[in-house]
Amino acid sequence: MIRSRLFTKMVVTYFCIIMSTLTMLGVLLSFLLNNYLIYNKQMEMLVKSTDISNLVKVFLVEKRDPGELVALLNLADKKLGTEIWVIDRTGGVIAASADQKMHEGDLVEPSDITDLQQGKVSIRRGKSPVYNETVLWVIVPVQDNGGVIGGVIMYSPILGITQTMIKVRNLFIYSAVVSIMFSTVVVYFLSKYVTGPLQDMNRVAKQLACGNLTERVNIKQGDEIGDLGEAFNNMADQIEKQEKMRRDFVADVSHELRSPLTNVQGFIEAMIDGKDRTSEDRSRYLGILHKETLRLTRLVNDLLDLSRLESGILPIEKRPVDITEVIKNTITKLKPALQDKGVNVVEGGTDREIVVQANHDRVEQVMSNLLDNAVRYSPAGGNITVSVVEHLGMVEVTVVDEGEGIPAEELSLIWERFYKVDKARSRETGGTGLGLAIVRQIIESLGGEVKAASEVGRGTKIGFLLPVSQGDTFLP
Ligand SMILES: Nc1ncnc2c1ncn2[C@@H]1O[C@H](COP(=O)(O)OP(=O)(O)O)[C@@H](O)[C@H]1O
């Protein structure tokens, strides 16, 4: 399941981030705090022991009874929570606050008095030789007339500091636990937020793969996940549309092929068993057969063109083409058909050269399809106007006829494959319904666009726009 995997990954990641951040912060903070606390304590001890050393000086100079000194030290000991000894120049203890390890007459460590003898203050920290724990001690010399006459040693365990540090550390651990619990909750909802849509997409993708093309995801998030869901649904729409087009196409092709084939089959059968038919009948049948096979050929050729254009197999290599020239040629080629039907073609704007980047044969194919339609759907004796206008870097070619027209609601559909406004009429005139689809495909791949306007009963105006080739000289 996606959720559990993603969830685990996210929890582990969050856990690692929180732990490493807190650890780093903890180590740094405890280091700084420890130093700060010790420094403070040392300064406090230094000030106090200096004060005491000033008092002690009087005792030492006047050589008073050490008993009084002990009373004084006891007082200071109680107030400060430290131990205080008074020593002479050589490190012999003169007086010590009560209940202590050192007594009158004991000698302190020689290392403690090296600085003292030079009149210097020393601040030390470490395992005490006297106590079995880490302590701070400060040794302040007692001076008289510039000479060292003794010293004050103040001892303080750093237990208090250590305890503070333990408290701080515990606080850190608690906050880490709380953060991890909190982030687990956050991650749970976050992963639900992310994996919910993912699972939905996963499910729908499987459905689509199975051919269930109507399935869609229901993601309503206003972020990238929502965008993804939307893109996914668009993709599904496209797939559905493509699939429908494919089905329709196959159905249309089969339908288009069936009627000429049925006709061919019918007439051939009639000829096979029609012993009593006259030779006129037979030649009439052959004429129909010929017409049907021509229609089949046209259909297959159109289909082939369209599918090659759509799949890009028939690449339209672009060269400078004089579009007015192509139009004139196409009209000339269609002259016999035009004369047969008695329609009259009027040309406008074809008297000067307009160069477009296109393919000569394809433009001719477009023109002959448009003209073919105009002739096909025009009444006998009607006028067809072909005009070419150049404006704003585009050339607009329009074919206007005085035919039956196309209903407004069907105007946009005529560019679809196999779309025929009047099916019976189109069949009768031999249309395939592919002509305009081919036109659109060609024009769009040349970077242009197709246009149509029509009024039922009055006529149709159909054409296209193509960008005019700029700067290129026309190569014949
Ligand atoms: N000039 C026109 N006048 C009226 N109807 C037209 C015209 N051109 C196209 N049509 C309509 O558009 C349909 C599609 O045209 P087209 O793709 O060329 O197919 P067809 O093979 O039927 O000519 C035609 O069947 C016809 O109904």
Ligand SMILES: [Mg+2]
């Ligand atoms: Mg046509």
